[in-house]
Amino acid sequence: MKNIKMYREQDQVMRFLMGLNDAYAMVRSQILMMEPFPSFSKVFSLVVQQERQNGLNVLDDGQVSVNMAERTTFYNQEKLASTHKYCTYCGRIGHTVETCQGTWFSTGIKAKGV
Structure with missing residues (x-):
């Protein structure tokens, strides 16, 4: 059996x-x-x-293209968001006065996130 x-x-x-x-x-x-x-x-x-x-x-070519397009779009959005920031302390684009390295050096106070 x-x-x-x-x-x-x-x-x-x-x-x-x-x-x-x-x-x-x-x-x-x-x-x-x-x-x-x-x-x-x-x-x-x-x-x-x-x-x-x-x-x-194994990914087909269409899936790879979609993944690359999504990745590029995300990178471009992140870059665009950082260019809208303007620092009133140093006058540069890409950051604000809260994260400006110049204020940290001149006042001795650490900027946020540093």
Whole structure:
């Protein structure tokens, strides 16, 4: 009875592995070489792990373009926000009197965030 159960589980594992596409060829061959033959839950977890690794490393060109566009937009917004600041102490753009290094040096009082 135990042999029949083990045979059925091995058969399920084999059917599952043969149903995978070519992206899983490496993990499939590694699983087939394991001794003793792994359980279905072990095989499934190995395939899911491989899928996660593939999903993190493989991006289509459109997704990469979107990510770069979002990153550039964020950088430009941050740069634009800093150019709207004007220091009334030194007259420079990009900071305010609260964070001006000139007030810290002349008064001896530390500016905010320094």
